[in-house]
Amino acid sequence: MGSIRAGMSATSSDSRVIALPTAAATEALGERIGAILEIGDVVFLQGPLGAGKTTLARGAVRAWTGADQETPSPTFTLAQIYDGPKGALWHMDLYRLKSADDAEELGVEEAFETAASLIEWPERLGGFAPEDRLDVALSIDGEGRRAALYGRGAWRERMHGF
Numbered sequence: 001m002g003s004i005r006a007g008m009s010a011t012s013s014d015s016r017v018i019a020l021p022t023a024a025a026t027e028a029l030g031e032r033i034g035a036i037l038e039i040g041d042v043v044f045l046q047g048p049l050g051a052g053k054t055t056l057a058r059g060a061v062r063a064w065t066g067a068d069q070e071t072p073s074p075t076f077t078l079a080q081i082y083d084g085p086k087g088a089l090w091h092m093d094l095y096r097l098k099s100a101d102d103a104e105e106l107g108v109e110e111a112f113e114t115a116a117s118l119i120e121w122p123e124r125l126g127g128f129a130p131e132d133r134l135d136v137a138l139s140i141d142g143e144g145r146r147a148a149l150y151g152r153g154a155w156r157e158r159m160h161g162f
């Protein structure tokens, strides 16, 4: 993994830091990610409360479905499922899960196989976390946000465009 310098766009081949000065920028990054997602892909959305995880997911849902539609936070439903031309996209928020067993009950393994997955609070997955994935770590940076992208496994190559 390469060094990370805040505000710079290029680090090493498998990680990037992107400045997000506005919520629109967070959504736009989500659209870029959503546009390259395929069935079987998993994206972890990491970062503290209010970091912009749901905002980024909103952009990804728009790219996946090809339509502007309501994208409620799955805080209480745990998962929202969206259909697009490629199939199903699961947007999950695992904040309220107590254990990895609850994640299994929610159907994460099914999602990983049959859908594309965006996951807020993925730390709750424990041993169910897949090794091939894109990690998007959001942090608060003054009035704006910052995203650190880490490509794991096959995502090392795929994230070169970012």
Ligand SMILES: Nc1ncnc2c1ncn2[C@@H]1O[C@H](COP(=O)(O)OP(=O)(O)OP(=O)(O)O)[C@@H](O)[C@H]1O
Pocket (backbone or CB within 6 Å): 020, 021, 022, 023, 024, 025, 026, 047, 048, 049, 050, 051, 052, 053, 054, 055, 056, 073, 093, 120, 143, 144, 145, 146
């Ligand atoms: N780059 C940005 N600059 C400024 N504000 C932003 C940015 N990205 C998102 N926000 C704002 O931050 C607030 C929280 O965003 P959001 O709900 O997406 O966070 P979250 O990480 O999903 O939080 P939670 O952990 O509670 O689910 C929203 O008001 C959103 O518009």
Ligand SMILES: [Mg+2]
Pocket (backbone or CB within 6 Å): 053, 054, 055, 073, 093, 120
């Ligand atoms: Mg959220």
